[in-house]
Amino acid sequence: MSDTTTLPAPAQRELRRTTMEFGMWVFLTTETLFFGVLFFAYLIMRLRYADGFAAASRHTNMLLGTLNTAVLLTSSVTMAIAVDAAKIGRARLCAMLLSSTAVLGIVFLAIKGYEYHAEYVQHLFPGNGFEAVSVAGMQTFFWLYFVMTGFHALHLLIGVALVALMAARVRSGAFVAQSPASIDNAGLYWHFVDIVWIFMYPALYLVARS
Amino acid sequence: MKSLDLRTPAWTWIALMILLALTAGSALLPLGMFNAISNFAIAVVKSSLVLVFFMHVLRGGAVIRLVAAAGILWLAFLFALSLVDFLARGY
Numbered sequence: 001m002s003d004t005t006t007l008p009a010p011a012q013r014e015l016r017r018t019t020m021e022f023g024m025w026v027f028l029t030t031e032t033l034f035f036g037v038l039f040f041a042y043l044i045m046r047l048r049y050a051d052g053f054a055a056a057s058r059h060t061n062m063l064l065g066t067l068n069t070a071v072l073l074t075s076s077v078t079m080a081i082a083v084d085a086a087k088i089g090r091a092r093l094c095a096m097l098l099s100s101t102a103v104l105g106i107v108f109l110a111i112k113g114y115e116y117h118a119e120y121v122q123h124l125f126p127g128n129g130f131e132a133v134s135v136a137g138m139q140t141f142f143w144l145y146f147v148m149t150g151f152h153a154l155h156l157l158i159g160v161a162l163v164a165l166m167a168a169r170v171r172s173g174a175f176v177a178q179s180p181a182s183i184d185n186a187g188l189y190w191h192f193v194d195i196v197w198i199f200m201y202p203a204l205y206l207v208a209r210s
Numbered sequence: 211m212k213s214l215d216l217r218t219p220a221w222t223w224i225a226l227m228i229l230l231a232l233t234a235g236s237a238l239l240p241l242g243m244f245n246a247i248s249n250f251a252i253a254v255v256k257s258s259l260v261l262v263f264f265m266h267v268l269r270g271g272a273v274i275r276l277v278a279a280a281g282i283l284w285l286a287f288l289f290a291l292s293l294v295d296f297l298a299r300g301y
Binding site: 018021022025026028029032033036037040043044047062066069070073074076077079080081084085088089090093187188191192194195198199201202206207208209210 | 212213214215216219220222223226227230233234237238239240241245246249250252253256257260261263264265270271273274277278280281282284285288289292293296
């Protein structure tokens with residue numbers, strides 16, 4: 001066994017960085033399977049209730065869904081540049097970009113919240129009051145819609161908190177020079193949540209628009 | 211002050227926006243089965259762009275690439291085996 005404490009400081013930092021990165025990727029793999037189960041349930045139900053899913057999907061707000069996709073994709077760009085800025089030690093720029101990323105995340109959640117409210121008012125929330133019962137499977141679609149987007153929103157909320165915390169720490173001191181690995185990892189998590197949405201957008205908003 | 215590479219993120223952003231417009235636009239055309247196929251294919255391309263240019267999966271070294279590939283592989287196992295079960299029951 002080699003003792004890592006005898007390594008020179010830069011090598012120790014590098015070891016710590018690669019270990020943290022590895023840990024984050026393993027975590028994201030488990031997250032892939034978590035969301036994968038939801039997407040599989042969606043696939044089976046869509047094969048079973050093709051007409052119901054088509055009809056139900058037309059009740060979602062395509063304009064807001066598309067706008068939100070653009071917001072989230074853009075937030076990944078600011079996040080990616082923030083990670084690069086941290087790597088070259090530009091703390092102020094990094095803090096500013098992290099804050100922008102968090103703000104874009106909040107914009108996404110606000111638009112999503114507005115959509116939830118509109119859907120609730122239109123009696124699209126599954127349960128006794130569900131109105132659109134003309135085609136079988138519509139309620140199943142909306143059940144999946146709320147579970148999938150709800151878990152995604154929860155992940156994004158955690159991401160916003162994480163990125164806002166990073167922004168505050170970067171602004172307060174020499175955090176960038178000491179530990180860009182944490183910012184790297186926050187970035188990986190953020191991009192993962194973005195990828196989940198990239199698949200949810202066509203699955204929920206674009207089933208039958210033509 | 212060291213300079214920042216803004217070209218890669220900018221080009222990736224432009225590509226992502228074009229793909230988003232493409233998927234939203236094509237969804238409005240009556241293409242039958244091809245609607246679902248193109249929507250899914252475009253989602254795969256968009257995620258690949260994020261994985262390669264933002265998450266730097268290819269630069270991460272062999273272990274990172276292995277973990278990422280394992281995630282996708284296990285997801286494929288989950289889908290393939292479960293789907294066989296559902297289809298065999300005449301779902």
